Amino acid sequence: MTYVIAEPCVDVMDKACIEECPVDCIYEGARMLYIHPDECVDCGACEPVCPVEAIFYEDDVPDEWTEYTQANADFFDELGSPGGAAKVGQTEHDPAFIKSLDPRGE
Template identity: 60%
Template structure:
């Protein structure tokens, strides 16, 4: 199990979670932040600092955002990035579940 960043993060990307993560497992996509499940140590430090309450333990992910659990896993296979989010820069593409979301404007 791991933590997942869900739909409320799309087009907001506050990044407070990045500062709290002790293992640097949070990566930036064009529209959303992603947690690498292979690097996450399940400490939960990111969850309480998220201002839009987008971070959930995988088992507690609301059913309406279930696809975001797969997105956080699959985006790393698609992008081929690992080794720490701070050095990775912004990924070139989001997962399709994020790309399908309507763009939020302010």
Template identity: 65%
Template sequence: MTYVIAEPCIDVMDRACVDECPVDCIYEGGRSLYINPDECIDCGACEPVCPVEAIFYEDDLPPAWTEYTHDNARFFTDVLDGRNAPLGNPGGASKIGPVGADTPLVAAFPPRPSA
């Protein structure tokens, strides 16, 4: 099991969770953040600091957002990095920095109005 970032993060990306993660497993796409399920140690440090309540333990994900479990994983297998290769498990988000791309699910989400 792992933690999952769902729809409320899209176009918000507060990054408080990134600062709190002890294993650097939260990666930045273009419009959303993604938790690498292979690098996450299930510590839960990210969940309480998210100001938009977008992070859930996989088993606690609301039914409307269950597709985000697979979507977070797809970010690491389907989204390409600057070398035009899948991200895979790079061993830390700070090593690669912002990716600037998203999964099709996130990319298709209508833009949120600016605050």
């Protein structure tokens, strides 16, 4: 895995990162966005455009959000590696950990 999307994205999903990603590896779940670990080319373009600062390099994920590294990987267990988020669109299969979170934002 390269980059990870963490808690600040839950129920926010601004999607500026999707527009900036040159390889279309940021997928949309029902409650947050996820970076495909095998499709990401580690360019870092997504990180600075995230308005809620939810994207971290895997080694820099804050301790309180380490479970989001696994949640990002778990999102793709069912989805696999479709080769681009645009052709998939939004899916409803957030990992159980994400589904169990209390609503965030407004």
